[in-house]
Amino acid sequence: MANVVNDLKTLWHLVARRASGSTHQERLESFYSGQANGYDDFRRRMLHSRQEMIQSVPVPQGGVWVDLGAGTGENAEHLGPRINDLSKMYLVDLSTSLLEQAQARVQARGWQNVVPVCHDATTFVPPEGSVDVVTFSYSLTMIPDWFRAMDHAYSLLKPGGSIGIVDFFVARKYPGDGHTPHGWSTRTFWPPWFGSDNVFLSPDHIPYLKNKFETVMLSERRGKIPYLPFVRAPHYVFIGKKRAE
Template sequence: MTENSSSLLGDLKILWHLAARRVRGGTHAERLENFYSGQADNYDSFRKRMLHGRREMIDRVPVSEGDVWIDLGAGTGENAEHLGERIGSLGQMYLVDLAPSLLNVASQRIEARGWDNVTTACADATTFRPPEGTADVVTFSYSLTMIPDWFRAIENALALLKPGGRIGVVDFYVARKYPAEGHRKHGWSTRTVWPAWFGSDNVFLSPDHVPFLESHFETEVLEENRGKVPYLPLVRAPYYFFVGRKPSGT
C-alpha cells in the first residue's frame, strides 16, 4: 500500500468516526475514549490539517529554564513537538487527558523522542494537580470545546498558575452576536452553522471563551482567524488563539 493510499484510508476512517459513528458512554471520560479509541493512530495526520494556530500559540508563550508546563486535554502529545528545542529547558511537562488511547500514543511519542522531562497523566482538566502544586504555563489546544465545564477548567488553570504565569488557548469558537469593540464579528450563518456542525461530535463552540479568558487574565495575544477544513476547499472554520498572563497580585 502506498503512503498516499494509506493516508487516504486513515482520513476515511477519521471521517467515518466524525460523521457516522454514534458516541456512547455514561460519563464524559467514557464518551471521549469511545470517540477517540478507533481513530487514535490516525489522529495527528488528519487534525494537523484541521486544527490551526497551535504552533503559533505555543511560539508566543515564553519559556524559562526549569518551568513547569501543563497541557490540559493534550491528546497524543503533538503540542509538545511544537516546542522544539525549548522542551529541553523545561523542568517538567505534563500531558493531561481523559482518553487512554490518545495518551498511549503520547507515551510512544515521549519514548521515541527520549523526553525524560515529559509525563502523561490520565486526569480531569478541571481538577488536575501536578506534584509540584503549581505551574508556570498551562495550555489548552482544541480541548476547551470538548470539556463540558470549560469554565472550571480555566479556573483550575488560574489556580494552578504562579503569579505572572501564562495561559495559552487555541480552539474553534463563534463570536458573540454583539462582540466587544475590537473583536471579530460573525454573521448569523457562522454563529448558527458551526455550533450545529461541531456539536454532533460533542465539540461545543462557545461565544464566551474569549470574554471569560480576558476577564481572568491580562491579554498578551489574541488572534481571531479562520482555517481550512480537509476535503472542503471553500470552507473556513473560525478559531482563535489567546495568550494571557496571570496578574501578579492573584
C-alpha cells in the same frame, strides 16, 4: 494510500459514529479509540495555529508546563529544543487511546521530563502544585465545564504565569469593539456541526479569558476543514498572563 485510508476512517468516526458512554471519559474514549493512529495527520490539517500558539508562550528555565487535553502529545514537539528548558511537562488527557500515542512519542523522542497523565483537566494538580504555563489546544471546547477548567488553570498558575489557548469559537452577536463579528450563518452553522461530535463552540470563551487574565495576544481567525474546500471555521489564539497578586 495509507493516508487516504486513515482519513476515511477518521471521517467515519467524525460523521457517522456517535460517541457513547455514561461519563465524559467514556464518551471521549469511544470517540477517539478507533482513530487514534491517524489522529495527528488529520488534525494537523484541521486544527490551525497550534504550533504558533505553543511557540508564542515563553518557556521559563526550570519551569513546569501543563498541557490540558493534550491528546497524543504533539504539542510537546512544537516546543522544539525549548522543551529541554523545562523541568517537567505534563500531558493531561482523559482518553487512554490518545495517551498511548503520547507515551509512544515520549519514548521515541527520549524525553525524560515529559509525563503523560490520565486525569480530568478540571482537577489535575501536579506534584509541584503551582505551575508556570498552562495550555489548552482545541481541548476547551471538548470539556463540558470549560469555565471550571479555565478557573482551575488560573488556580494552578503562579502569579505572572502564562496561559495559551487555541480553539474553535463563534463570536457573540454583538462582540464589542476590536472583535470580529460573525454573521448569522457562521453563528448558526458551526455550533451544531461541531456539537454532533461533542465539541461545543462558545461565544463566551474570549470575554471570559480577557476578564480572567491579562491579555498578551489575541487573534481571531478562520481555517480550512479537510474535504470542505469552500468553508472556513473560526478559531482564536489567546496568550495571557496571570496578574501579579
